[in-house]
Amino acid sequence: MIKHIYTSALDFIEGQLSPDLLDTIDDLSRNLGGRKSDDFGYTPEQLKWVLPVAGFFYRRWFRTESVGLEQVPPGRVLLVSNHSGQIPIDAAMIAAALMLDAQQPRAVRSMVERWVPSLPYASVFFARLGQVLGTPENCRRLLEQAAPVLVFPEGARGISKPYKNAYQLQEFGHGFMRLALETGTPIVPVGVVGAEEQYLNIGNMDRAAKTLGIPAFPLIVNLLVPVLGWLPLPVKYRIYFGRPLYFEGDPEEDDIEIGKKVAVVKAAIDGLLKRGLSERDGYFL
């Protein structure tokens, strides 16, 4: 009985997805050589269940506009983006853009915070969809597999910042640049405009976060409205993919030299954000 319901539901969902998308998911499954999930626990079949929901938020809820998708080169690539919005919906929307709007759909692998594996359900959910703990070894392994890898060098500093700091890029980590230099991977800067307004954070309670052992404890105005307030505001998302940047140099260079290269990426993302902010006519348009 349960198996029958599962099969019928899967057939219905497959009917909703485009043939290109189904081919991409089937290719990813085939590449596993008869296994259901890869070494990281990534199960491409699970994308079929999530993509309709992601598609709803991408197309209807956030009415996302993706610009410059054609600039993402084939093969291994590091997508480096600003991080915002209190919960990582921006990551889901970037991934949805590459799956739903790219000429050749691509499944993105992204790096998650170190506390995610401690969370029940979320840890499994992220892992099955290809999200991997953000360690240099994991990122290197994924790049060796020629996967597009999404990183947020601002980390928790970016996603949990209060609204007064919206669209101000926080300090970038240097790890992504060292990996790009080591593996000869092009970097595509990505600017996400809109996510800052989905949840309005009026400040962080640092002491509460420390006590609970979590990266941040934001005070979010939306959550004062029961149930409906838990949903993100239906702001308009704009995702800008910049020209690929190629860097050369020694990955073991000191922080000052690496920092100069990181600043180039940061400036590129900042440029994309400024462009997005100038092009929008309001939070919802």
Added chain:
Amino acid sequence: MKIAITGIAGRFGRLLAGLLHRNHEVVGIDRRPCRTVPKDVEVHCIDIRRKRCEAIFRQNRFDAVVHLQVLHNPRASSAEHYSFNIQGTDRVMSHCVKHGVKKLVLLSSANVYGPRPDNTQFLGEDTPLMGGERFSEIRDLVGVDMLGQSFFWKYPQVETVILRPVHIIGLVRNAPSNYLRLLRPWTLAGFDPVVQVIHENDTALAVEHALEPGIQGIFNVPGCEPAPLSQLHRLAECKPIAVPHLVAGPMLNRLFKMRLTTFPAPELDHLRYLCMVDGQRARSTLGFNPQHDLADTMAHLRLTRLLQH
């Protein structure tokens, strides 16, 4: 080659003796009585800490020693663990140096890295051994591994190999095999880590590879392809019970104290976090390739469950 196997009376010891005696002369040492070994394997029933054990080394002039006799009984006292594991291993090592043993193979475990939330997916051999951080009862096993590492540097004339296999599955009576043999094992609700298991025959094969001349160093030994724990449950044909992690620890602790389970509470971390190893060195240097895939390994486990019943 004349090989000594300490801990031969254990299930893995007997399995290894069965594999090695075809091509080598095997002598077993164990404090437990041992009956079911091949007839040409000579077994000495003696505690490795006893002085008389040295006489066996003196008389036999072993070419290689495979040290398996490591106590891991959650019910045994910490003092007994330390005395037997650390002192026993130290004695075996000093006998090796004194009596010209050319090769020492030490069977450690990938558990010495410890399952931790911030573990990278595949831990290399250089990863710090953090297994004792959350599970203090295995500090002596970490100590044995580190003893092997210091021995490696102090006595380069002895080719020392430390093998760190992932969860060994089979007739062996270790925690992972015992756990997967359960028909209603616990899982932690909302957690499904990817795990690595290795067929016991493959582990014996890795030891055989380690005995080859010229091989030395530390090797992680992953077995068949990694898979989520839920897939292992399906293949083991068991029906897990999901318990919220906040209550599972205190409950298991209580049950352990009441002697209603053999699993100490810190073992639950294996159901929650990753502890996977990178087997690149074992493949390239040791030339080890597992012969059994996951389906094979779990079919073997189901068979051992039937045998036990």
